[in-house]
Amino acid sequence: MKLDPxxxxxRGVRFVASPNCDARPDGTPVDILVIxxxxxxxxxxxxxxIEQLFCNSLDPDAHPYYRxxxxxxxxAHFLIRRNGKVVQFVPLHQRAWHAGQSFCEGRTRVNDFSVGIELEGTDDLPFEDAQYDSLARLTAIIRRRYPAITRERLYGHGDIAPGRKTDPGPMFDWKRYLKASS
Incomplete structure (x- = not known):
């Protein structure tokens, strides 16, 4: 994997263009990453x-929850499947609509200054080794492009939307991720 600035x-990941993005505000630095x-x-x-949801093509008759x-x-900018395969939905220089109503480091409108990575998973199951490997590699690529995203600026969705979101959840191994992302 390598970023085309x-x-x-x-490069090396499948790109599926999501319409759910737009331009970042001029002069807004990208300085946090949200898992x-x-x-x-x-x-x-x-x-x-997941891909259908991010591309506005979810069939409401395919599952009752979809309604x-x-x-x-x-x-989100990226999805990491259980097998470690990465899908990109939004170019990094654009704003993906992943954070919703959220607050981080004294700021609202978190989508303006963040990169969002989705892991295929739930709050109550461990994530796969392949996902941690891909996440560490992807984080390194993103941090090279946006050096203001330091180790202290890696957040979970639950950190920026407490009470509303819990992901990536208690089964996500932050120590493992931070060690691999150093």
Whole structure:
């Protein structure tokens, strides 16, 4: 994996363009990284639901839960599947719609200054070794592009939206991730 700075895309990963993004505000530095987790349908892995959600093509008849979320317009810069495969949805220089209502380091509008990475997972299952490996490699690429994203500026979604979100959840091994991302 290697970043193409002109396009904001990471070479060696599959790119699936999400419409759920826009331009970052002029002059806003990217200085935090937010780790999320997601599974669609809830608790199931490997299906097309996450990509469909991020591309506004979720079939509400494919699963009862999809009727509840079919009108969401969300995305992330990246998704790391259970097998470690990475999918990119939004170029790094654009703002992905991943953080929602959130607050970090005294600032709101967290999407403006952050990169969002989704891990395919849930709060109650451990993540896979391949996911930690891909996450560490991807974090290194992102931090080279945005050096203001220091070790202290790696957050979970639950950290920036407490009471509203819990991901990546208690099964995410922060010590392991931070050690591999040093």
């Amino acid at each position: 002109a396009s904001g895309l990471v 999320h987790s997601i599974s669609l349908p809830p608790g199931e892995f490997g299906g097309p639901g 509840e979320i079919m009108d969401l317009t969300v995305s």
